[in-house]
Amino acid sequence: MAELDQINVATKKYVNKNADLRDFVFNRDPLMAHAKANLREEYDGGRYIGEDFWYDGLVGGSYAKGKEFDTTQPQIEQELQFQPKFFEVGVTLFKEDIQVINRASSPQTVFPLIESRIQNAYTTLGTHLAIAAYLPGQGAGYTTGFNGMTEAFNDNSTASWNGSNYSTYGTITRGGATGTVLNSAPTNVAGSIEYNTLEETYAECSFGDAMWEPNMGITTYFGYSFIKEKFQTQQRFNNLQDPKIGFNGMEFNNAVILRSRYCPGSYLFGPSAAGTADPIAVGYLKQSSGGAITTYPLGTGYSSGYWETLWWVNARKPHFNFYVSPDPEFGFGFTGFKPSAGNTKAIGQVLFAGALTFAPRYGKQLYGITG
Numbered sequence: 001m002a003e004l005d006q007i008n009v010a011t012k013k014y015v016n017k018n019a020d021l022r023d024f025v026f027n028r029d030p031l032m033a034h035a036k037a038n039l040r041e042e043y044d045g046g047r048y049i050g051e052d053f054w055y056d057g058l059v060g061g062s063y064a065k066g067k068e069f070d071t072t073q074p075q076i077e078q079e080l081q082f083q084p085k086f087f088e089v090g091v092t093l094f095k096e097d098i099q100v101i102n103r104a105s106s107p108q109t110v111f112p113l114i115e116s117r118i119q120n121a122y123t124t125l126g127t128h129l130a131i132a133a134y135l136p137g138q139g140a141g142y143t144t145g146f147n148g149m150t151e152a153f154n155d156n157s158t159a160s161w162n163g164s165n166y167s168t169y170g171t172i173t174r175g176g177a178t179g180t181v182l183n184s185a186p187t188n189v190a191g192s193i194e195y196n197t198l199e200e201t202y203a204e205c206s207f208g209d210a211m212w213e214p215n216m217g218i219t220t221y222f223g224y225s226f227i228k229e230k231f232q233t234q235q236r237f238n239n240l241q242d243p244k245i246g247f248n249g250m251e252f253n254n255a256v257i258l259r260s261r262y263c264p265g266s267y268l269f270g271p272s273a274a275g276t277a278d279p280i281a282v283g284y285l286k287q288s289s290g291g292a293i294t295t296y297p298l299g300t301g302y303s304s305g306y307w308e309t310l311w312w313v314n315a316r317k318p319h320f321n322f323y324v325s326p327d328p329e330f331g332f333g334f335t336g337f338k339p340s341a342g343n344t345k346a347i348g349q350v351l352f353a354g355a356l357t358f359a360p361r362y363g364k365q366l367y368g369i370t371g
Contacts, residue, residue, distance in 0.1 A: 093114060118334060217312055306369070
């Protein structure tokens with residue numbers, strides 16, 4: 001061991017004990033913040049979560065007096081079925097560290113290690129849910145995650161931003177007996193975002209008054225900047241803040257455009273080692289896939305530079321639901337610490353069980369936005 005100099009021997013260090021640990025790794029996502037604040041639905045058990053829907057109308061029409069009516073009884077109801085998904089983040093500590101060296105009551109403790117780790121676990125869990133909301137729940141390595149927007153907003157004939165098609169949603173086959181009611185064709189912008197593209201794609205997933213139009217647009221930070229730089233000076237957008245979740249956005253028709261770094265785009269794809277820019281996203285994919293996925297998936301045609309996505313979402317019940325188990329542990333709870341049999345490790349987990357569901361025709365994905 002090297003000898004200490006006089007300053008290190010004679011002078012204590014200064015530590016700011018009033019400040020929380022600073023966060024240099026997590027990002028905040030408005031989609032999941034909105035879901036937690038407004039769309040939570042209790043999932044109180046069952047083999048799967050069922051969401052019923054109409055896919056056709058009954059037989060009828062105008063008629064001349066004396067006509068024999070068609071009394072056919074058609075099938076018009078169907079059910080989407082979703083399996084609950086499970087998420088966990090582990091907290092592992094040595095008893096020597098938390099009971100002897102870093103005792104919470106000790107004046108020598110700068111911050112209690114146990115509190116730091118549990119708080120980090122909850123933040124990590126929430127972040128994993130946000131990352132999974134944009135990704136599919138089908139395909140190699142993805143089946144443990146949500147059936148997210150990449151899968152929901154597809155039509156089986158037009159590839160999503162990741163180059164994949166999804167023939168089913170909620171176990172129902174697109175284009176089968178239900179026809180096209182579960183379809184949402186992705187739009188490959190393949191260039192600069194234009195006002196008419198925003199307007200027309202918004203119209204594609206609008207089916208009536210405000211309740212039946214998107215109320216949220218989610219894009220990347222660069223995507224948000226492109227829209228703001230090109231159109232805000234023309235006074236086509238108004239700035240506002242969602243009071244429930246605290247995110248600033250731009251109003252467009254009946255929607256608020258918000259930004260997230262967990263929305264697929266060039267931040268997650270790059271900048272140098274492709275797909276490894278965000279350690280939380282990469283860690284989630286590695287753990288969830290059992291090591292089969294080691295990088296964040298790249299967008300179709302992405303090589304370098306800007307490549308962003310934008311998602312129109314009708315983030316209202318019943319079009320968008322966030323199912324959460326009421327169980328004290330699986331509903332964002334902590335299992336408590338359990339002793340390890342072979343050493344002095346104390347091990348616990350924060351847990352989530354539930355699902356995230358969308359109504360495909362009330363949302364849409366745009367990708368390949370480069371400016």
